[in-house]
Amino acid sequence: EVPGIKAEDLNIEVQDDAVIIQGESREETEEEHKDFYRKECHKGSIYRKIPLPGPVKTEDITAELNNGLLEVTLPKAEEKKGRKISVKAK
Numbered sequence: 001e002v003p004g005i006k007a008e009d010l011n012i013e014v015q016d017d018a019v020i021i022q023g024e025s026r027e028e029t030e031e032e033h034k035d036f037y038r039k040e041c042h043k044g045s046i047y048r049k050i051p052l053p054g055p056v057k058t059e060d061i062t063a064e065l066n067n068g069l070l071e072v073t074l075p076k077a078e079e080k081k082g083r084k085i086s087v088k089a090k
Contacts, residue, residue, distance in 0.1 A: 001069055001070070002068060002070050003068040004025040004044060005024070006065075009023050009025060011023065014058055017051060017052050018051045018052055019049075019052060019072065020047075021046065021048045021072070022045075022048075023045065024044070025042075025043065025045070026041070027041070028041050052074065054079075055079075056074040056075060056076060057075045061073065061074050
């Protein structure tokens, strides 16, 4: 959940064996009346570093923000399989 943070204010990176999610929200409100003037500023940030259980396909990563809920899809990369090599006698 990332309430109050817009999609353009989010940054998602995959480094080594972790995904890093960073974001910042800012909101300013001003109210001016005959007798007073009020200005409020709210600021918040998020930083999460989540370890990955294995390798991922970085080119297929997607992220979607819907009503303050961030969904990041990290497809698992195929494991490299070993190869048997036969030895020839001379």
